[in-house]
Amino acid sequence: MSTSQTTTIDITKATTSKINDVDFDNLSFGSVFTDHLLECDFKNGAWQQPVIKPYQPFLLDPSAKVFHYGQAIFEGMKAYKDDNNDLWLFRPDENYKRFNASAVRMAMPEVPEEVFMNGLNELLKIDEAWVKKGLGNTMYIRPFMIATGDGVVANPSSEYKFMIILSPAKAYYSGEVKVLIAEHYSRAANGGIGAAKAAGNYAAQFYPTTLANKEGFQQVIWTDDATHTKLEEAGTMNVFFRINDTLLTAPVSERILDGITRKSLIELAKKEGINVEVRPVLVSELVEASNNGTLKEIFGAGTAAVVNPIVGYSYKDKYYELPKIENSYAEQLKSKLTKMQHKLEADPFGWTVKI
Numbered sequence: 001m002s003t004s005q006t007t008t009i010d011i012t013k014a015t016t017s018k019i020n021d022v023d024f025d026n027l028s029f030g031s032v033f034t035d036h037l038l039e040c041d042f043k044n045g046a047w048q049q050p051v052i053k054p055y056q057p058f059l060l061d062p063s064a065k066v067f068h069y070g071q072a073i074f075e076g077m078k079a080y081k082d083d084n085n086d087l088w089l090f091r092p093d094e095n096y097k098r099f100n101a102s103a104v105r106m107a108m109p110e111v112p113e114e115v116f117m118n119g120l121n122e123l124l125k126i127d128e129a130w131v132k133k134g135l136g137n138t139m140y141i142r143p144f145m146i147a148t149g150d151g152v153v154a155n156p157s158s159e160y161k162f163m164i165i166l167s168p169a170k171a172y173y174s175g176e177v178k179v180l181i182a183e184h185y186s187r188a189a190n191g192g193i194g195a196a197k198a199a200g201n202y203a204a205q206f207y208p209t210t211l212a213n214k215e216g217f218q219q220v221i222w223t224d225d226a227t228h229t230k231l232e233e234a235g236t237m238n239v240f241f242r243i244n245d246t247l248l249t250a251p252v253s254e255r256i257l258d259g260i261t262r263k264s265l266i267e268l269a270k271k272e273g274i275n276v277e278v279r280p281v282l283v284s285e286l287v288e289a290s291n292n293g294t295l296k297e298i299f300g301a302g303t304a305a306v307v308n309p310i311v312g313y314s315y316k317d318k319y320y321e322l323p324k325i326e327n328s329y330a331e332q333l334k335s336k337l338t339k340m341q342h343k344l345e346a347d348p349f350g351w352t353v354k355i
């Protein structure tokens with residue numbers, strides 16, 4: 001059933017598979033990888049022949065620019081297998097566009113569509129046995145690009161490596177999430193790289209997040225850098241608030257990543273008849289809603305966890321607990337979206353794409 005060569009991708013198959021060593025019922029997120037990867041190098045001003053080969057480490061010169069100047073971007077997406085063993089992606093064109101938007105912002109070359117999309121499709125077909133059926137089983141897909149050119153000179157690299165690696169994943173449970181609202185640190189600033197999926201954005205978040213962890217909070221809700229009065233993202237996810245029966249989320253900006261889960265949930269909620277307001281959400285508004293009992297939910301939204309409910313938040317040393325509610329928007333929307341992604345429910349939006 002397999003083809004060893006397509007017109008554009010050079011394929012070398014692994015001689016043995018690691019699949020039998022993997023305990024698919026006890027996967028820890030992002031730690032197990034499939035038998036193959038896709039690789040494509042950029043040099044002499046051009047993308048070279050894409051290659052699919054056995055998953056393996058690679059060597060870089062110690063002066064490679066990724067280590068010194070941080071040109072590194074990535075994407076996070078998922079593949080799903082339905083009951084007929086067909087494989088599906090969710091809005092992959094959005095990830096592709098965002099990847100290249102991140103590349104432009106980081107002065108990196110854009111990846112051609114056939115390298116990204118055909119590469120991903122072929123890789124998924126080859127490692128298809130690693131995608132398990134059923135709600136809660138997914139294949140997490142990590143496309144990324146790094147600057148591989150040599151030289152400790154602070155200018156954009158002339159060589160890059162694009163790769164896609166695949167990691168089978170169970171539904172992501174983060175336990176009870178309490179968050180700290182940022183009063184000093186920022187994830188992103190106007191004119192900065194907050195809207196790019198750049199590795200450095202994550203590095204910059206680690207320190208303030210570990211400080212929050214020490215105080216018993218799992219994540220930080222990032223506020224705008226200039227005034228710290230607007231609620232912008234929760235950790236590495238977009239963030240939604242439910243006040244009374246209205247769902248609120250900030251508009252995307254230079255500081256906020258244009259999440260695909262975020263925009264899908266907005267559409268889905270509207271279709272479900274939920275009142276959605278996309279506008280700046282103020283910290284003062286949240287505290288007021290907590291105080292008068294109208295704050296019902298806060299949840300993060302992103303590909304890995306889909307929806308991540310938050311049980312409470314702290315602001316200016318005061319802790320505010322969220323009520324426990326039945327039939328939350330978080331649960332309703334997560335259920336709708338994951339069933340659509342797994343083809344267990346109709347997809348009226350045309351978001352699911354068959355491989």
Ligand SMILES: *Cc1c(COP(=O)(O)O)cnc(C)c1O
Nearest residue numbers: 236237238257259260261302303
């Ligand atoms: C990836 C990411 C998100 C979520 O985006 P999705 O497309 O929904 O996965 C949100 N915020 C940040 C900072 C991110 O890096």
